[in-house]
Amino acid sequence: MKNTIIALLVISTCIACNQSTQTRAGNSTVIDTSTTTIPTDQEIIDAWTYLYGRYLVIQQENIDINKEKVGYNKIKYNPIGSAAFVNPNLDVACLEAWIATDSSHAVILNVPRITGRYYTAQLLDGWGEVITNINEHNYPKHPYGKFALVIKGTNPSIPSDAACINLPAGKIKMLARVELKDSPAKAVKLQKQFTLTVPEGIRIDSPLAIPDFTPGKPIGGEIFDKADMVIASYPDLMPKAPQMKDIVRKVTVYANSGTTARQYIDSVIKAKAIPEFLADAKGFGTQNGGWSVSYAAGHFGNDILARAIINYGGLWANEIKEAIYFVGLTDSNKELLNGSNVYEIKFPAMQLPDSMVNAFWSVTLYSTPDYRVVDNSLKRYGRNNISGMKMNADGSLSIVLAPTMPKNIPQANWLPTPMGKGFALTFRMYAAKPDVLSGNWFPAPIEKK
Structure with missing residues (x-):
């Protein structure tokens, strides 16, 4: 001061x-x-917040291209069930790629025919905003096949049977997901059928070099250099x-x-x-019963803070009509979640999560602050709509979180917690119904027992 x-x-x-x-x-x-x-001080703060949202995307591009050496226009097929990375989603077969094209060339994304399970190919721009989701809901007349990725305002040659998708610039991030459902092997087979057709001669700029920074120590005044x-x-x-x-x-x-x-x-x-x-x-977003959610994810309007925070905590967030995430860091009394306690998430019979999605839902438990799954004897990291949980006598559904299995509950309804350590929950809902998207439905409160 x-x-x-x-x-x-x-x-x-x-x-x-x-x-x-x-x-x-x-x-x-x-x-x-x-x-x-x-x-003014507020202008300095706003300018920093605005730039930081873009810096987080540039940082990830540098990590992927220069450190992990994934390359451009090469799909990375993530193994299912892998928990060796931050905030893993264990309900889907995932793949990702940095896609790069130029004014003279189009890259073709080939999407397999998928029926009877949720899938999407999510395309994002350099600020973390969703460009589109390729799936049967958004492209009912062309839900699979060839998709030509073209920089808006250019006119490269594309196949006659390809749907054209205009991009704001030459680089985008693609993430695709295929629901595992009850047949993971089939999901993996479909995952590998997402491919890219890449012409020769594309001019690709290297990632912009920026100073190092971390989540705990964000970039300072050098952000303006x-x-x-x-x-x-x-x-x-x-x-x-x-x-x-x-x-x-x-x-x-x-x-x-x-x-x-x-x-x-x-x-x-x-x-x-x-x-x-x-x-x-x-404490970002709308909060209720220990859960918080942002309804701005994917398309941020003019909210520079929402965009920067979501890029900071969950880069590549999808638009909520595809996947909405509720994050639980506290119980219903706003006390941080502790693995030594016992908690119950009890959904009333008329408010079951199954009835609130057109696809599927899941809840996953992570350690804090690193957001990795917590190992346990059951190798159980979450619960979902196909976990075989038992309903209560009144038709309600209870998910019980505890370090050891409590008495008088079905084992399928128990989610192990880390004794003596903090943890977080992520409740994912795919293709959620209007009541969820409008804020009329929230996951049941996280109640300490």
Whole structure:
């Protein structure tokens, strides 16, 4: 706080004197305010939040391409049941790819014919916004076959039997999922039938180099060092993107005006922007009974905070009409979940999750803060609509969470918890019905027994 006050005094003095050049005042640089507009703290915070959403996507691209060496236009078929990565989804066979094309070429995504189980090929842009989901619901006249991925406004040659999908730029992320249902082997067979047809000669830019940062220590004032390059690296279709870009440029110009300006911007980010962001990320969205949910996922409108938080905590989130995620970090009394306790999630007979989806649902238990599955003797990491759970006498359904199996409950209804450790829950609903999407239905509260 003391440094912030000093910085404000220096800036105020600079305004009063209307300096025309940079001069030295002790060890500080006095800013030329005759040509520089000083941003407000809120503008600095907003500019940081806006850029951070894009930085998180760039960071993941660098990890995938430069560290994991997955390459562009190559599908990675994730093994089913694998829990060796963060926040695994064990209900589907997943595949993913960074797809890159250019103005002269189209990449063809080949989607197999799938019936009787949920599937989707989700395409996302460089800001984490969903472009489209390829499936039978969104493309009823062409639910499978060839899909030509073309940069909007270009006219490369494409097969006559391909559906054309316009992309905002040359790079996108693709994630596809096939429901395991009761036949995982068939799901894997279908998973491997998603393929890419890639022409030769595509020009692909390398990922933009950015400073290192972590979830616990987000990037600070250096986020503005390459602000112009970051903004130019991918078009943003958010309606108020032009306004946000103007604010970013205002802060960037100020940051480049002298040492004191850079120090002040960094102090605002570290004292306000980052702490407020991390606090918001912990209690984000609509909350009820220990669960929280964001209805903005996938398509964020003008909500820069929602986009940044979802990119931070669950990059590549789908639009809610395809998959809506309820996150449980506390019980119904807002106390953090603890693996030593016993909890019950009891769905009334008229509010069963099976009746609230057109596809399927699941609840998965993760460790915190790393969001990995918690090992147990049953190798049981979640429950879903095909787990064989038993109904209560009144038609309700109870899922019981406890470190050891409680008495008088069916084993199928028990989800093991880590003794003495915190944990989190993710309740996924695929193709949820209108009552869920409108907020009229929430998972049953997480009640401590």
